[in-house]
Structure formats: C-alpha cells, structure tokens
Amino acid sequence: MKRLTFILLALAIALSCAGCTATVIDSPKTEEEMEEVKDLPAWAEDTVKLDEIWQIRDPFVILDEESGIYYLYGSQSPTGANGNQVSTDGHGFFCYKSLDLENWAGPFSAVRNDRLPEELKTDQYWAPEVHEYNGSYYLFGTILPRNSYRRTAIFKADSLEKEFTYWGQATPEGKYCLDATLYIEDGKLYSIYCEAWDSLADQNGLMKCVQLKDDLTGYLPETERLLFKANDTPACDGVLKVTDGCFMYRNRYGELFMLWSTFNNSGTNYLEVISKSSNGRLDGAWIHDPDPVYQNNGDRSSAASDVYKRQYQNNGGHGMIFVDKEGFERMILHVPNSPNGIERAELFYLDSSVTGTLSLAKEKPAA
DSSP, X not given: OHHHHHHHHHHHHHHHTTTOOOOOOOOOOOHHHHHHHHHSOGGGGSOEEGGGSTTEEEEEEEEETTTTXXXXXXXXXXXXXXXXXXXOTTEEEEEEEESSSSEEEEEEXXXXXXXXXXXGOOSOEEEEEEEEETTEEEEXXXXXXXXXXXXXXXXXXXXXXXXXXXXXXXSOTTSOEEEEEEEEETTEEEEEEEEOGGGXXXXXXXXXXXXXXXXXXXXXXXXXXXXXXXXXXXXXXXXXXXXXXXXXXXXXXXXXXXXXXXXXXXTTEEEEEEEEETTSSTXXXXXXXXXXXXXXXXXXXXXXXXXXXXXXXXXXEEEEEEEOTTSOEEEEEEEOOOSTTOOEEEEEEEOTTOOSSOOEESSOOOO
C-alpha cells in the first residue's frame, strides 16, 4: 500500500510540473573568467555591438595604449538630416568606449555645445577626429555656427576621459570648409581639409592644406595651397564633384596615401577613394587610383571570409586607419551613406603587404 501511495504521489508531482520551465544553471566560471569580470571597468558592463550603434557617420577610432581603451568618435543625427547632428542636452560631439572593438559603451560627451563661445554655438556637427600631440589630445570637428560659415574647429583635452574645450580653428577664415585632419611632416603641423563644392562658382570641391601654428591655436594664412580638385580622380564622374573626409596614411614602405570620399554614378554613390603622393611627401603630385577602395552598396550579407580589395564603390565611405592592440592596421568607415538613419560603422583589416594601393579584408591577415 505504501509503495502504491509513493508511486501515485510521484506521478502527481510530475503532472503538476509538466508545464514548468526548467532553470538552466550555468557551469561555474573559471578563475580566469572571474578575474576578467572582476577587472572589468564599470562602464564596460553595459555595452552594445558595433553594428547596433545607429546613425553613426564619419567614424574615427583612437587607442589609448596605456589603458587599452578604444575611443570611437563620429557624427550622429538622432533627428537631423544629411548627417547633421541635432544637439540635445547641451551636447555636441560624442564618443563610445571599448576594450575589444566589439562591445561598445556610450555615448559619452566629448564637446558640449552649451560650453562653446557664443559665436560658435550650433546644432550641426560633422566628422570629429582625435589626435595625440605632445601629451595632449586635439579634436578636429566640423561645425556650422548659426548665421555663419562652416569650418573645422580644434578642441583640446589633456585626457581622453575628459570633455574637450575650444582651442582654435583649423581652416581659413570666411571659407566654407570641412573635414580637416591633422598631418605632420618634417616637424610641421598641417591641416588637410576640404573646401566645400557648393560654396564654389564651378562647384568643383577642393582638397587643400594650410600649416598650423605650433600650439594648434590656429593656422598660418600665407601657407594655404591647393592639393587637387574633386574631378581630378577618375572615380568621380563629374556630376557631383565633392571632396569629403580626408585622412593621411603612410604605409610600411614609406608611401603616402590620402583616403577621401566623393560621389559617382550621377551623384548617387558615395565612394571611399585613395590618392598617392608621387614622392611620399605633401608637395608631391597626387596620383589618383581609378578604383574605389570599397564596393558593395553597404550590403552586410557577404560572408565573413570575403575579401574586399578596392571594393567599396557604392554608398559608403569617410574612412580612417588605426592600429589595434595586436598591431594590425584596421580601417573603419560608415555604411551606407544613405538613406539617412541607417548608417553603421564597419571595420576591416588592412593588408600591409600590398604596395601602391590599399587592400582590405574582413578576416584577420596571417601574422
């Protein structure tokens, strides 16, 4: 009788739990995993993947080698159009932080609009990039102050963990310029920048340079000069002659390249293109590669092993190159360029063995 009672009780318990969901208990963490969790900074506990950061354009990454933190800067436009960031809560430029280039925390404030000089306050921001020089950090960012002209301003901070404050101007007074980048040659500081196509009579965008003051508080007007025009590259078909997003890169062979962006196909496709200096210096003749760096119309469905060699022709660009913790050269750019609102940052590896051009891959190159 007792045996029958036990069986009936067990059966009742089993039936009552038939609809229950079991709780899965994870395997205990190893000592190494526990140490990793313990050492994780508080900000890194709430992160998103890189492709979950919406509406980020003009991405720029800098690695703080001492802390091992990557900082990602970019243009964001929660409600704006054409990549223009609408200022909210006093903020202007933002950044994200990561320990591994995969998981990102943020955004964190980098430049606050409400702390700018009155004549510079704006709700339009583009293309922030940060350079370390003589122990300080300088953010070059394009702004369009209200009732004024577009220019690239320079902001300074003594740490990547702090907000930047206004320091000077990187582009000529009164000219509609954008996307300036810092380049150093023979100890001299240069601002390489774009003069806006839509401010020029022939609507042919210009790539120009001007020497900066040693303390980066401004520029030397008499040193301004032209490097080339938008339609000098065969990649631009001359319908929308834009110069955009310049970045200087010297490879291990001493070759000097400029990455920049323009349009082709009647102005519908945003391109990442490259130009190479004939003598490895700023004063060399600029030789323009007819093939864009990257081409796939922002299609993210390609297999991870696909190699993108000079293949980003359609609707993406404004790239830059940095070195990761493992010593690999990486390129980051935004994809696609339009429609506004779906832009993402995408990372590639750079094949450093190639000369004369740039070769990209999604997989890590052999060491």
